Amino acid sequence: MTDDDSTAAVKPDEPLHSTTVIRNLLELSEHDQRRIIGKLGLDQDGDQGLKRWQFVLAAVSRAKEKGLLNVLNDEVIKLIAKKE
Secondary structure, eight states: OOOTTTTTOTTTOOOOOHHHHHHHHHHHHHHHHHHHHHHOOOOOTGGSSSHHHHHHHHHHHHHHHHHHHHHHHHHHHHHHHHHH
């Protein structure tokens, strides 16, 4: 993995930004996105009507509110690594 790779793990002393998580999530299929987001309890009733990008933004916002941004990103990176 190169330093400019958007899926690169964040170094421990660097804060994780929502945009990084959003970019990483959008690399996954919609099915994989919904599976991870559901597993972490970041989905809500009414999300089914959202477009894919809206769903991702809402889930990342909820993850940030719940202090799960790092957990969400870790799950996404693990899945991306499996598919490579």
